[in-house]
Amino acid sequence: MTLKFASLGSGSKGNGTLVASGGDCLLVDCGFTIKETERRMARLGVSPADLSAILVTHEHSDHLSGVAPLARKYGLPIYLTPGTLRARDLGKLPRTHLIEGYQPFAVADIQVTPVAVPHDAREAAQFVFRSRASSLGLLTDLGTVTPHIESHFGDCDALVLEANHDPQMLAQGPYPAPLKRRVGGAYGHLSNQQAAGFLRRVGAEQLQHLVVAHISEKNNTLELARKALADVSEQVANCLFACQQQGFGWLEIEPRG
Template sequence: MAIRFASLGSGSKGNGTLVACGDHCLLVDCGFTIKETERRMARLGISPADLSAILVTHEHSDHMGGVGPLARKYRLPVYLTPGTLRARDIGSLSAIQLIEGHQPFAIGDIQITPVAVPHDAREAAQFVFRSRGSSLGLLTDLGTITPHVEAHFGDCDALVLEANHDPQMLAQGPYPPSLKRRVGGAYGHLSNQQAAGFLQRVGSERLQHLVVAHISEKNNSLELARAALSEAAAKAANCIYACQQEGFDWLQVEARGTHPSASAAASIENTLLETLD
């Protein structure tokens, strides 16, 4: 079974990513109200009742604000690190599964590896998903690409990667100095250049899908992100710029060796309606 993934939205107004394989569908983060989550999922042809679990990357409200209400209404298990659980009171849940020591675990046919990342949160984690020869990495909300991160995400078949800000725009932008230091610091968000550098080091030729996410509305632009990532995007089979309002539609990750090469699948799709920090 191939991995499929889609987004409910990417940005500071709310985040949520669906990852599906076989009979199981997972929601990574939920920063929306129940009503909005249901609406966005319906657009993708799915209901929260179809979910097997919710996974949480960290406690910030645009990622975790809707987790408790959705999990209670649909009686869904929630997977998160102990630090994330302690950092935010999400109320009583029917099932909490702690991600201990960032050890891999499985839900159905989906093998999940939590990866510790440097972010201004208690115990943040991003995820790599694998199933039957295909892999998907979700890598946003981190300020530094560490060797540990590079080792885990450098060999994915599809990747959702943050390119949050342009350093010059951030420096000249409207944020107060403390927030500028936070966003641009080692525990903040990746710049266009950091994202491009990561892709240059690990190579993007294997990527069936490169999704550029978390593009700041105030500290970045589509043109600057495209310019910084143009070389890597040209080598990937498909490149999409994620959207705050509509996310992106279902994409499928084939087992390695069964998909067309980047040169044979030359089209690059760019979609951006609105993205925020």
């Protein structure tokens, strides 16, 4: 069974990523209304009724706002950390599975490894997915790349990686000073240069797909992100840049060996 992934949209106005293998399909985060989620999923040839579960990275509204309404309408189980659950009143949920201590778990045939990341949220997690001999890392919404993170995400076959902002654009941009400090701080978001540095340290040659994601519409440009990542993206078989409105279409990960 081939592991594949796609995006409903990536950015501060809403996030959602689909991860599928065989007959199983997971939605990681949902920052859209039910109607918008249904529309964006239909564009990718799936329906919320096809989902096996929703996974949540953290409680910020661009990742969480649509999770509970979608779960209630379609009777979907939700996987999230205790801290994320306590951070927001999500109302009555169909089924809740707590991710305790970032312990790995499985949803059908998809193995999921939650990874702790430094972000200004109660108990944020990012994820590595494995199915048979393929692996996918989702790594956004973090202010610092730690050795712990590198050990989990450095050997993936495909990677969705945040390059949120250009430091100079952020400094000169429209955000108020406290928000600039938050975004650019150790618990904020990765800059273009931080994303490039991570890839240089772990090596990108093994990546079949690199998706540069969560690109700020106010504090970054595609041109600046491409330039910062140019030397490492050349080593990747397929590199693309996710956008807020279109996300990206299905990408298949070939099994190793």
